[in-house]
């Protein structure tokens with residue numbers, strides 16, 4: 169696809185001899201990590217010598233900071249930073265939708281390149297932001313926005329870009345992977361583990377974005393747009409979080425040979441690539457699958473393409489240092505560009521698609537399911553379940569009745585592949601059966 173016309177080009181600044189000036193918005197977990205990394209230059213890439221931390225925008229001037237910056241560098245006037253003609257690159261590390269979106273757009277309008285770690289703003293306003301950037305002739309780079317320190321955005325844009333991608337799936341939220349791992353290995357309670365993830369700086373300012381799968385939804389939307397070469401309407405991405413995952417399900421899954429992971433999945437559903445599914449949900453992953461062994465705050469993204477086959481990118485998905493590594497690599501890319509005497513944009517750095525991909529509704533997904541039922545301990549319940557499933561074309565891979573919860577028998581089934589809409593119809597009918605008390609969990613199986 170051709171690059172949109174560049175009307176005003178910032179790439180041809182010529183080889184600058186002066187330092188490249190950064191305006192950093194935000195000095196929290198990632199901002200602090202980035203400033204620390206940029207200040208600690210010894211043994212790192214020599215281009216770091218060419219960077220000046222010129223302004224840093226924060227909300228509070230009185231908050232204690234873990235980095236030393238002279239008082240004239242720190243300001244609460246973020247608008248002044250993005251409007252300052254001396255600033256070459258705006259590094260947005262504040263998070264949230266507004267004022268981040270407006271500040272990014274103002275920076276672009278003023279001809280500044282942008283680096284951001286903000287997947288929420290990119291997944292929702294990417295169309296507006298990249299259109300503005302292409303028109304102004306500046307880059308918006310976002311390596312830190314997905315997979316924290318793992319290089320995944322640039323590999324999809326560059327090293328893997330000639331492949332025909334058929335699937336991108338991964339563990340893209342460190343907080344939930346940390347929680348699920350500790351629930352699995354220690355039998356810990358959800359709330360205690362979440363508090364630890366917050367203390368360690370992994371969680372978002374509002375951790376519901378992590379726990380409810382929205383952060384992973386933002387990230388898989390971004391990866392899908394890169395891998396499948398079309399914009400993704402964020403509202404079309406089906407998102408489920410991990411609140412409904414219980415210790416009981418983790419234990420049953422283990423007995424059946426699975427671990428539960430929150431996966432972001434973007435994949436073509438047909439050989440002819442006519443339908444694209446983009447979704448996030450807790451998933452039973454076979455213990456032998458490469459994603460099953462990714463634990464703690466680590467993320468991993470499995471990319472399947474032709475001719476390359478499978479590539480897995482693995483590393484720390486959150487935290488100050490890891491994320492600062494990704495932010496700083498984008499900054500260095502831009503510094504190198506600003507120092508190079510070229511009038512042409514690099515199409516492997518810029519965003520190149522403008523149309524929206526059509527996303528298939530979740531009801532059309534064909535997948536295996538795990539479901540746990542609580543039933544009255546009556547004869548023939550399993551038979552009635554099997555008959556009802558059969559009526560909707562759901563065939564069962566395994567049925568286990570292991571335990572009791574009080575008076576109620578616990579039945580766990582794993583299905584063969586089934587169309588989700590048909591499975592849900594069967595569940596609705598089963599839920600209405602007199603012998604069924606409840607269906608505490610329904611999870612998809614990879």
Ligand SMILES: NC(=O)C1=CN([C@@H]2O[C@H](COP(=O)(O)OP(=O)(O)OC[C@H]3O[C@@H](n4cnc5c(N)ncnc54)[C@H](OP(=O)(O)O)[C@@H]3O)[C@@H](O)[C@H]2O)C=CC1
Pocket residue numbers: 193194195196197198199225226227228229231244246261262263264266267285286287288312313316369370371372373485486487488491
């Ligand atoms: N934490 C992580 O591991 C990762 C985070 N990210 C992304 O990086 C971004 C930053 O995250 P993180 O560092 O954790 O967030 P924090 O909440 O730790 O830091 C946010 C910073 O932005 C400043 N800020 C926020 N809103 C405003 C505002 N309206 N005006 C002025 N300053 C403001 C805060 O100022 P003050 O300090 O004065 O309160 C703070 O310094 C987010 O987009 C996040 O999704 C991406 C990958 C990993």
Ligand SMILES: N[C@@H](CC=O)C(=O)O
Pocket residue numbers: 313315316340341342343344370371372378383485486487
């Ligand atoms: N809250 C996010 C931080 C990185 O994007 C996570 O837990 O992965």
Ligand code: NA
Pocket residue numbers: 311312313314315316317318319320321494
């Ligand atoms: Na990354």
